[in-house]
Amino acid sequence: MAAPMASSLQLSMDEMQALKSLPVATQLAAKKALQGSIIDLAALVDFIPLKNTSHFSCLVPVFHATLHSVQVPNSINSRTSPTILRAKWALSGLLKICSDASYDGRDESVTKHIVARWEQIYPWMQFFARNCLPPPYDVSLAPPHPDLCSMFDAAKLSTYPLTLICHNSEEGRHTLRSSVSVQHFVAQLWILIGNLKGDVLKGDPGNTKDGLVSMLRASFALTNYVCVSESEDPDKITLPLSNYIHAAGGVKPVVITLLKYIRRIVRDAVDVPEPRSWTARDQSVKYLHLFTTGLRYSFQFLQTISRQDASCRAQLISRGSIPTVVDAITRISPRILVQVNEEIDFHPHLGLAIRQQVLWTGYSYIASAIRDADDGITGVCQALDAGLLKTLMKAVVCPAHADRRDHPPRGRMGDVELLFLLATFFIYHRVTTSIFRHWFLMENSPIEKPVIRDEGLGIALSLVLTASTDAIRQRNIEPINFYEYRCSGPGCRMRASGFVNKKRRCSGCLILLYCSDKCQRAAWRSGHKKWCQVLRCTVDVETHIRKARQQFPAFSNKLVLMLDMTVFPTEIHVLPLHKVEQFPGKDPIWPEISDEIRERSDSPPKGYMFSVVKVHLGNSKFMLFSPSTALNMAFECQYLSDDEPCVSGDEDEDYDSESQGDPDSE
Incomplete structure (x- = not known):
């Protein structure tokens, strides 16, 4: 014709x-x-x-x-x-x-033959996607004119130029990052591919054993990531993330589709048959590389949108992104952490170092999500409850090839970074509770030196597990304080002997007691919401106070203990009171705290020296003190005065029953 x-x-x-x-x-x-x-x-x-x-x-x-x-x-x-x-x-x-x-x-062929002719090629890519593929949000609709161009052909014509550009053309990648129209096109294709059912498109001639859909998902992950990544040339314009999110339909569709991609790519990777020869020519090896690479770029896209957009970050955590990533790493690790032969293990594109990068990228997302979150405790608990520590314990048998000089130094990559970050949250009740749920399993599966091949991870894991043991033991110690026999509700004179029901102890600080839920709600609204974790942490630093007093006997009542729990292992600094200005950091509250410490320095309560603790909780930072200092500074006006009227009313709109201040009965 x-x-x-x-x-x-x-x-x-x-x-x-x-x-x-x-x-x-x-x-x-x-x-x-x-x-x-x-x-x-x-x-x-x-x-x-x-x-x-x-x-x-x-x-x-x-x-x-x-x-x-x-x-x-x-x-x-x-x-x-x-x-x-x-x-x-x-x-x-x-x-x-x-x-x-x-x-x-x-690579120049892609730039020369496709990117240089973009004004001719791109409109046709849009045409085939619009007329021969189903709409992104309802893939059940049959596209018209399959005899003219099948869904199989239309998918290749619409997506494959983008894949070639992302792999081989810097100029083409800049086009994806800087064009509103192209980003809109990519975002809708990404949603469409994520919603496709099954593994075979209509019109597939059957030349590929596993169908096109699974390979489209894996390969399109790179295209998607390139659209929101930073340009190789800092002088070139990169569109804001909001443009891509808007093109994809908003935060919710982006988050749902991304997590769906991760789960399906992992499923496809796990289903790949065991390679027969473990060579670069083996079809299973190629498929494993395709899927794990797609998973890596999905993790990178996950980390990028989480870091750049607070709404995406919150939506991801609420929809279980951390457990999803932990599960992905757990399932795919046995397929890629294998030592086979030198041809594959040290291959520049298929080697073990490249495969490990996939896992480290996932661990890095979890770490960044916890570090940047407003509530890092929730993220830590999600990771622990998903079995993160058990997964890391299995990962220490990964062959590290430490005897090879061409293997890059490990450093604190991904998993180790995440482990040390987890340890900074061991002071919190909800975290130690999550650890305790899995503790017996960890104790029954000790790490034995003969099976440890990744020594860097093994050492870090041993340190963190020891720290978790100490945290659990410390959490089980019931603190003794001068509120032991009195309700801590504002203005309440009730003594423990007069409690009608079993005494209610705050599960956050483990210090304050309440005679009723009403008093606990009143205390929460009146200030305990702010000081709950402060009080708990002051109890945890008691041992450090004793050591510092022994180290500086001449200043036993005029020392400042500075404990930075934002890093692991914890950094400790001790200074005499007259050198308090040397406390590291630029916290805006510090001048006020410093002045108050100096005012109290003439008569330190109960012989305690002054101590300051810096604790990181998501995006919030707390300045903490020795037990006596914190108790008096926070509550001397609120709880020690019998003349203060009790707060009435049963309103509890400000009381978070799932927060660290939940009532615990003893």
Whole structure:
């Protein structure tokens, strides 16, 4: 079938001469394709082999000339069908040649043949996606005209140019980051692929054993990440993340789709058959690499949107992103943390170091989510309850190849960074409770030196597990304080002996007692919400106070203990009172605290020295003190005065029953 054309497409003399190097049948098909024959244009694409396409690169001008001669129609009908078919086969031929060239390392072919002709190619990519693929948010709808271009072909024509660009063209990646239209296109394709059901698209000829959908998910993860990543050139413009989120339909669809991608890519990776030969040519090895690479870029996209957008960060945590990542790492680790042979283990693209990066990227997201969250405790508990420590215990058997000089130094990458961050939260009740749920399992599975191959992770894990043991033991110690026999409700004179029911102890600080829920709610609204964790942490630093007094006996009542729990192991600094200005950090509250400490320095209560503790809880930071100092500074006016009236009313809108201040009965 030949579409009517004014004249044959014209090539330069050099381009026509280059065609003579092709087989005779291919030359004839090229000549007829230039004259407008769609059948010969399709045959020309079939003549191009899947591998070693460099000899057929002289056909690129034929495909470019074809695309240049046609315009994107507004609709599909009998008059526009020949134009659509001509564009379909021309674009297919370009992708076939550029695909093999990119694997050979000739990255310039993608920039030259696709990016440089973007104004011709991109409108057709949009056309096939809009007219031959289902809508992103309702993939149950059947797209029209499958006989003209199947869903299988439309998916390749719409997505594969983007994949080639992301792998092989810096100029093309800049286009993805800087064009509002392209980002809108990518975002909707990403949503569409995430919503596709099954593993086979309509029109799939069955040449691929596992279907196209699973491979589309894995490969499109890179395209998606490139759109929101920073440009290689700092002078080039990168669109704000809000543009991409808006194009994808908002924060909720982005979060739901991303977590869906992660779960399905992990499923696909786990289902890959065991490699027969563990060589770079083995099909299973290639699939494992494809899926794990897709998982890595999904983790990076996850970390990017979480870091840049507070709404995404909160929505991700509330929808279980941390357990999802922990589960992904747990399931995929046995498939990739394997030592097989030198060809694969030290392969520049398939090697063990590359595979470990996938896991470290996931661990880095968990760490950043906890560190940046308004409520880091919730994130830590989610990670622990998902079995993070058990997963890390299994990871220490990963072959580290420490005897090889070409293996990069491990450093504090991903997993170790996350472990040390977890340890900074061991002072909190909810965290130690989560640890305790899994403690018996950890005790019954001790780490034995003979199986530890990743020594860096093994040492870090041992330190953190020891710290968790100490935290659990400390948590079980009931503190003794001068509120032991009295209700801590504002103005309440009730003594413990007169409590009608069992005494209620605050589960956050483990210090204050209440005779009733009413008094506990009143105390929470009257200030305990602010000081709850402060009080608990002051009890935890008691042992450090004793050591510091022994170290500086001449200043036993005029020392400042500075304990920085934002890092692990904890950093401790002790200074005499007159050097208190040397306390590290620029906390705005510090000058006020420093003045109050000096005012009290003449008569330190109960012989305690003054101590200050810096604790990090998500985005919040607390300045804590020795037990006596904190108790008096926080509550001397509120709880020690019997003349203060009791707060009445049963309103509890400010009382968070799931916070650290929950009542615990003893």
